[in-house]
Amino acid sequence: QMAGVLEECILEIKRIQHEARSTGIPVRPHWPMIVLRSPKGWTGPKEVDGHKVEGFWRAHQVPLTNVKQNPAHLKMLEDWLRSYKPEELFDEKGRLIPELKLLAPKGHRRMSANPSANGGLLRKALRMPDFKDYALALEGPGKVSAENTPPLGQFLRDIMRSNMHNFRVFGPDENSSNKLDSIYEVSKKTWMAESFVEDADGGELSPFGRVMEMLSEHTLEGWLEGYLLTGRHGFFSTYEAFVHVIDSMFNQHAKWLAMAKAVPWRASVSSLNLLITSTVWRQDHNGFTHQDPGFLDLVVNKSPSVTRIYLPPDVNCLLSVADHCLKSTDNINVIVCDKQKHLQYLDMDSAIKHCIKGISIWEWASNDAGFEPDLVMASAGDIPTKEALAATVLLRENFPTLKIRFINVVDLYKLVPSSEHPHGLSDRDFDSLFTLDKPVIFNFHGYPWLIHRLAYRRNNHKNLHVRGYKEKGSINTPLELAIQNETDRFSLAIDAIDRIPSLQVAGAHVKEKLRNQQIECQNYAYEHGIDRPEDDHWEWPY
Amino acid sequence: QMAGVLEECILEIKRIQHEARSTGIPVRPHWPMIVLRSPKGWTGPKEVDGHKVEGFWRAHQVPLTNVKQNPAHLKMLEDWLRSYKPEELFDEKGRLIPELKLLAPKGHRRMSANPSANGGLLRKALRMPDFKDYALALEGPGKVSAENTPPLGQFLRDIMRSNMHNFRVFGPDENSSNKLDSIYEVSKKTWMAESFVEDADGGELSPFGRVMEMLSEHTLEGWLEGYLLTGRHGFFSTYEAFVHVIDSMFNQHAKWLAMAKAVPWRASVSSLNLLITSTVWRQDHNGFTHQDPGFLDLVVNKSPSVTRIYLPPDVNCLLSVADHCLKSTDNINVIVCDKQKHLQYLDMDSAIKHCIKGISIWEWASNDAGFEPDLVMASAGDIPTKEALAATVLLRENFPTLKIRFINVVDLYKLVPSSEHPHGLSDRDFDSLFTLDKPVIFNFHGYPWLIHRLAYRRNNHKNLHVRGYKEKGSINTPLELAIQNETDRFSLAIDAIDRIPSLQVAGAHVKEKLRNQQIECQNYAYEHGIDRPEDDHWEWPY
Structure with a gap:
C-alpha cells in the first residue's frame, strides 16, 4: 500500500511539473503529501x-x-x-545478512548521500559583476553625503540578472524601505496569490519573482537556510531591532555550520549573508522600540570559525564587504550599515584596502604621523564615525598642537586576539595601532561593552574608553540621541580632554565651551524637532 | 449600525458568561468578534x-x-x-467645542484610564507561604546531593493554592521535565479540547487548570506579559537553549518596563519571573544544540532599572531567590538553576544571608581567614561551583600552605560598579573581596566574556581569569563537557598554578599530575559513557 501511495504521489508531482514546464503558466498546485501516522x-x-x-x-x-x-x-x-x-x-x-544489505540503495540514492542534502556538492559560485563599477566617486573624504544602500541594491540587481537560477534576495517586506529596490528591475517579489489591477503600479509582484518578502523574519530565515543548504546563494536584509526574532535560528545555524566544518565529507555551502540596516541611530520617528543593536552580542558567542561581523562606514566600503561576503562559504556574515544619507569617506581604491585590512589608520583624519599621538580616536559604524571625526576636529581646533590618530574598524573581529578568531590582529599589530599607553576613545555602533568583551586581553585595554548605545532614547533627532548616549562629538571631545594628562586641568575652559555647545544643540533640537543645519550638514573641514 | 453590532456582541458575551457561571460546565465558546475593515x-x-x-x-x-x-x-x-x-x-x-468634549467617557471608562490597562492598580500582592518551610536540611556543606527544582515546585504549588485567582505557572510543556510537577497537586494544565480516557492517568489536564503549557515559548511569553500587565502574577520556566526564542519579546518588555517606570501614573506590576533550567552543563543526551547560555548576554544590554540575574547554586538559595522575585515588582528576574541532582552547599539560614548579600565568601571553603589569600577562587552557577570547589581541594591537597579564598556569586549584577546598576557592589567592597592584586579564577555558568563585560572597570580586572562555556560540546558526560570548556577542577587548578607567582615554576610537577588525572577522566568517560563514580559522587572533604 505504501509503495502504491508513493507511486501515485510521484506521478502527480511529475504531472504538475510537466504541465507547468510545457505551458509556462504559473499556478499554485496542491502538491501531494503523504501523512504517515504511527x-x-x-x-x-x-x-x-x-x-x-x-x-x-x-x-x-x-x-x-x-x-x-x-x-x-x-x-x-x-x-x-x-x-x-x-x-x-x-x-x-x-x-x-546479505539479502538485507542489498535492499539499501546505492550511491546518490542513499538518503544521506543525496547531493541536495549536501548542497555544497551542487553549489556553483555566483557569476559576479565587478563591484567597483558601482562605486561612488568622491571629491575628498567627508565632503559628500549619500545613502549607503542604493548602490548595493544595484549590485544585487546585476548579480540577480546573472544568476537567475540560484540566487534570491530575502527581506521582511523591507527591500524598498531598505533602499535595495533596484533589485525589482530584474526580478519582482514572489507572489502567486490573487492580485489586483492597481498592483501593476509599483506593487512589484510576479509569480516569477525571485525576491522573497514576507513580514515574518523567522519564515525568511528558514527559507534562506534551506536555500543555502541545498547549494544556492542568498542575501537577507532586515531592520536591526527585529533581527532578534531570529536569534534562536541564528544560534542553531551557527552550531550547524561549526559542526559541518568538522565533518570531512560535507561540501562547503554559501555563507548566510545578513544586512542589518535601519539601525539604532536613525529611528527618528520610530523611537525606543526600534533601538536595539544587541544582535552582535549574540553573534560573538558563537564559534569563531563561522562568525564574521562588518561595519562598513560608507557606500564604497559596503560594496567591498558585500562582494567579499557573497563569495565566501560556510560563514554567517553580519553586515551593519544604515540606509539613510550619511557622509562618505573613502574612494573605492581606499575602501578596498581599508576593508581588506579590516582596520586601519585614516591618514587624512590623523595628524600624528611622525609623532607619538596624544590620543587615539577610533570608530566602528557609519554614524559613530561621523561623530568621532567631528570630535577630532573640535579637539584640533581647540588644541592646535594635539596629535590625534584616527582609526576606523570595519571588521570587528580584528579587535580580538589572533589566538581567538582567525581575523584577530596579532598583539604586535594591535599595540602598534592602539599604542601601549595612550588614551583611546572608541565610538561604537552597538552596546559599548561589546568592545571591552572583544579587547579585554589587549595590552592597552586599561586606557580604552568606549562609547555606544546604552539603552537611552526616544523619538529623538540624531544628535539628541547621540548626546543622550554620549556618543556625540561634544561628549567624545570632553572624554578625550579628561583622559589626556596634559589637558585634565588645562582643558577645563574648553570643556565648558563644548558643554555649552552641546546644550545649544539639545535646546535647538527640542524646540525645532530637527538638528541645527550646521550640525546636520557637518563636513570634514581639512 | 456599529452601535447595534456592539450591543449584540456585548449581549452575547454576557450570555456566555452567565451560562458558564450558572452551570459551572467548562466549554470553549465562540466569542463574538467585530471585524472592522477600513x-x-x-x-x-x-x-x-x-x-x-x-x-x-x-x-x-x-x-x-x-x-x-x-x-x-x-x-x-x-x-x-x-x-x-x-x-x-x-x-x-x-x-x-464643549459638545464634543462631553462625548468622551469619564473616569475609568476612558480607554487609557481603564484599570485593566494599568494593571498595577488592580494588583494584589501574592499570599505567600514561608519559603523556609521547603528548606532542605543539610549535614554540612557539599555532602549531600539533591535535585534543585522539586522543592521550588512544592513552594509554587502552595503559592498556587493560596492564589487561585491571580497566579499562573507557564512552561513550554516542561513543568514535569523541569521537576516542578508538584504544582499539579493543586492545579492541572489548562486543557479545554478533546481528551481521552487514558489522559486521566498522569495527563494532568483540566479545563480548570491554571498551569499554562504549550510547546511555544513565544505564545507563553505573550500570555505571561498580558497576565502581568493586567495586574496578576506568574512564573515561567524553560530550557536554557530555547529561551532565545523569546529574545525579541524580552527586549521589548524590558523597554516597556523601563519606560513605564518613568511614567508617574503607571502603577507597579509584578515582575516577569523566568527560571532558566535544563542548562548547558547537563545536556548529556541532547548535546550541542541544547548548549546555549547566551540569554544573559542579552539581558545585560537592557536597562539596569529593570533587569536582575540570579544564579542560585543549590536548593535553599533557589527558594530564597524565588521568594524574593515573586514579591518584587517592575523587574525581569532571570533565575538560572539546573534541575538535575547537584551537591548542596548552604543550610537555609546561610542561604538567606548569602542571597541577600548576593555575593559572599564561603568561610567553610576558604582557608585564608586572617591572611592575605594567595588566590581567590570564585564561581557562579551550580555546576561551576562544584568544579571550583573541587579545584580548591586539589590545590590545598597539593600545596598545603596555600591560602585560598572562595567566593560565590548569586546576584550577577554585584559584579557591576554601583554607578551602573542598583545591585552593583561599591569599588571598596569589590576590592576587599577580590583583592587589588591577587589572581582570581572565576568559574562561570555562561559564556566567560560576560564576566569581563561586567567587571572590566574593577581595579583587579587585570588579574581576573574567567572560565565558562565556549561553544565546545557534543553528547558528553558532565566532566568531559567541563574539560572541553576548561571549567573542570583540573583545568582550574592548573590555571591557578600558572597565575600564583610562587607556583609558576615550582608547581610544574603538580601540573603534570593534574593533567594526567584529567586524561584518565577523559579516557574513562570515552570508554564507559559515564564519569568515574568517584568524580561523579565527589564531596567536599573538609
Whole structure:
C-alpha cells in the first residue's frame, strides 16, 4: 500500500511539473503529501506497570527505567528487543545478512548521500559583476553625503540578472524601505496569490519573482537556510531591532555550520549573508522600540570559525564587504550599515584596502604621523564615525598642537586576539595601532561593552574608553540621541580632554565651551524637532 | 449600525458568561468578534500624481512628500485637512467645542484610564507561604546531593493554592521535565479540547487548570506579559537553549518596563519571573544544540532599572531567590538553576544571608581567614561551583600552605560598579573581596566574556581569569563537557598554578599530575559513557 501511495504521489508531482514546464503558466498546485501516522513508541511495551506507553506521551520518556534492578522490566525489554527477530536479520557474527544489505540503495540514492542534502556538492559560485563599477566617486573624504544602500541594491540587481537560477534576495517586506529596490528591475517579489489591477503600479509582484518578502523574519530565515543548504546563494536584509526574532535560528545555524566544518565529507555551502540596516541611530520617528543593536552580542558567542561581523562606514566600503561576503562559504556574515544619507569617506581604491585590512589608520583624519599621538580616536559604524571625526576636529581646533590618530574598524573581529578568531590582529599589530599607553576613545555602533568583551586581553585595554548605545532614547533627532548616549562629538571631545594628562586641568575652559555647545544643540533640537543645519550638514573641514 | 453590532456582541458575551457561571460546565465558546475593515489612509488623498494611495500600501508611507516645494501637493494636503471641518470642531481659540468634549467617557471608562490597562492598580500582592518551610536540611556543606527544582515546585504549588485567582505557572510543556510537577497537586494544565480516557492517568489536564503549557515559548511569553500587565502574577520556566526564542519579546518588555517606570501614573506590576533550567552543563543526551547560555548576554544590554540575574547554586538559595522575585515588582528576574541532582552547599539560614548579600565568601571553603589569600577562587552557577570547589581541594591537597579564598556569586549584577546598576557592589567592597592584586579564577555558568563585560572597570580586572562555556560540546558526560570548556577542577587548578607567582615554576610537577588525572577522566568517560563514580559522587572533604 505504501509503495502504491508513493507511486501515485510521484506521478502527480511529475504531472504538475510537466504541465507547468510545457505551458509556462504559473499556478499554485496542491502538491501531494503523504501523512504517515504511527503510534509513538510503536513496537515498544504497550503498558508498563499498568500505565499506557505505546501511542502516548510516556513513549517520549524512557519507557523502561530501572531495568537493572527490576527483573520484570528487564524481561519486557528483552521481549521487546527480541520481537525484532535479530536471529533472522544478523548472522552468527552479528553482521547484517546479505539479502538485507542489498535492499539499501546505492550511491546518490542513499538518503544521506543525496547531493541536495549536501548542497555544497551542487553549489556553483555566483557569476559576479565587478563591484567597483558601482562605486561612488568622491571629491575628498567627508565632503559628500549619500545613502549607503542604493548602490548595493544595484549590485544585487546585476548579480540577480546573472544568476537567475540560484540566487534570491530575502527581506521582511523591507527591500524598498531598505533602499535595495533596484533589485525589482530584474526580478519582482514572489507572489502567486490573487492580485489586483492597481498592483501593476509599483506593487512589484510576479509569480516569477525571485525576491522573497514576507513580514515574518523567522519564515525568511528558514527559507534562506534551506536555500543555502541545498547549494544556492542568498542575501537577507532586515531592520536591526527585529533581527532578534531570529536569534534562536541564528544560534542553531551557527552550531550547524561549526559542526559541518568538522565533518570531512560535507561540501562547503554559501555563507548566510545578513544586512542589518535601519539601525539604532536613525529611528527618528520610530523611537525606543526600534533601538536595539544587541544582535552582535549574540553573534560573538558563537564559534569563531563561522562568525564574521562588518561595519562598513560608507557606500564604497559596503560594496567591498558585500562582494567579499557573497563569495565566501560556510560563514554567517553580519553586515551593519544604515540606509539613510550619511557622509562618505573613502574612494573605492581606499575602501578596498581599508576593508581588506579590516582596520586601519585614516591618514587624512590623523595628524600624528611622525609623532607619538596624544590620543587615539577610533570608530566602528557609519554614524559613530561621523561623530568621532567631528570630535577630532573640535579637539584640533581647540588644541592646535594635539596629535590625534584616527582609526576606523570595519571588521570587528580584528579587535580580538589572533589566538581567538582567525581575523584577530596579532598583539604586535594591535599595540602598534592602539599604542601601549595612550588614551583611546572608541565610538561604537552597538552596546559599548561589546568592545571591552572583544579587547579585554589587549595590552592597552586599561586606557580604552568606549562609547555606544546604552539603552537611552526616544523619538529623538540624531544628535539628541547621540548626546543622550554620549556618543556625540561634544561628549567624545570632553572624554578625550579628561583622559589626556596634559589637558585634565588645562582643558577645563574648553570643556565648558563644548558643554555649552552641546546644550545649544539639545535646546535647538527640542524646540525645532530637527538638528541645527550646521550640525546636520557637518563636513570634514581639512 | 456599529452601535447595534456592539450591543449584540456585548449581549452575547454576557450570555456566555452567565451560562458558564450558572452551570459551572467548562466549554470553549465562540466569542463574538467585530471585524472592522477600513481602507488604509481613509479620508486621505485617493490618488497622488496618478498613483493609488487610499486603501493601498502607499498609505503606509508619507502620502504627500515635498509639500513645501510642490503647490499642487500642498493644496491636496490642505483639502484633506479641511475635509475634517475644523471650524465645526474647534472654537476660535482652537479649543475643542464643549459638545464634543462631553462625548468622551469619564473616569475609568476612558480607554487609557481603564484599570485593566494599568494593571498595577488592580494588583494584589501574592499570599505567600514561608519559603523556609521547603528548606532542605543539610549535614554540612557539599555532602549531600539533591535535585534543585522539586522543592521550588512544592513552594509554587502552595503559592498556587493560596492564589487561585491571580497566579499562573507557564512552561513550554516542561513543568514535569523541569521537576516542578508538584504544582499539579493543586492545579492541572489548562486543557479545554478533546481528551481521552487514558489522559486521566498522569495527563494532568483540566479545563480548570491554571498551569499554562504549550510547546511555544513565544505564545507563553505573550500570555505571561498580558497576565502581568493586567495586574496578576506568574512564573515561567524553560530550557536554557530555547529561551532565545523569546529574545525579541524580552527586549521589548524590558523597554516597556523601563519606560513605564518613568511614567508617574503607571502603577507597579509584578515582575516577569523566568527560571532558566535544563542548562548547558547537563545536556548529556541532547548535546550541542541544547548548549546555549547566551540569554544573559542579552539581558545585560537592557536597562539596569529593570533587569536582575540570579544564579542560585543549590536548593535553599533557589527558594530564597524565588521568594524574593515573586514579591518584587517592575523587574525581569532571570533565575538560572539546573534541575538535575547537584551537591548542596548552604543550610537555609546561610542561604538567606548569602542571597541577600548576593555575593559572599564561603568561610567553610576558604582557608585564608586572617591572611592575605594567595588566590581567590570564585564561581557562579551550580555546576561551576562544584568544579571550583573541587579545584580548591586539589590545590590545598597539593600545596598545603596555600591560602585560598572562595567566593560565590548569586546576584550577577554585584559584579557591576554601583554607578551602573542598583545591585552593583561599591569599588571598596569589590576590592576587599577580590583583592587589588591577587589572581582570581572565576568559574562561570555562561559564556566567560560576560564576566569581563561586567567587571572590566574593577581595579583587579587585570588579574581576573574567567572560565565558562565556549561553544565546545557534543553528547558528553558532565566532566568531559567541563574539560572541553576548561571549567573542570583540573583545568582550574592548573590555571591557578600558572597565575600564583610562587607556583609558576615550582608547581610544574603538580601540573603534570593534574593533567594526567584529567586524561584518565577523559579516557574513562570515552570508554564507559559515564564519569568515574568517584568524580561523579565527589564531596567536599573538609
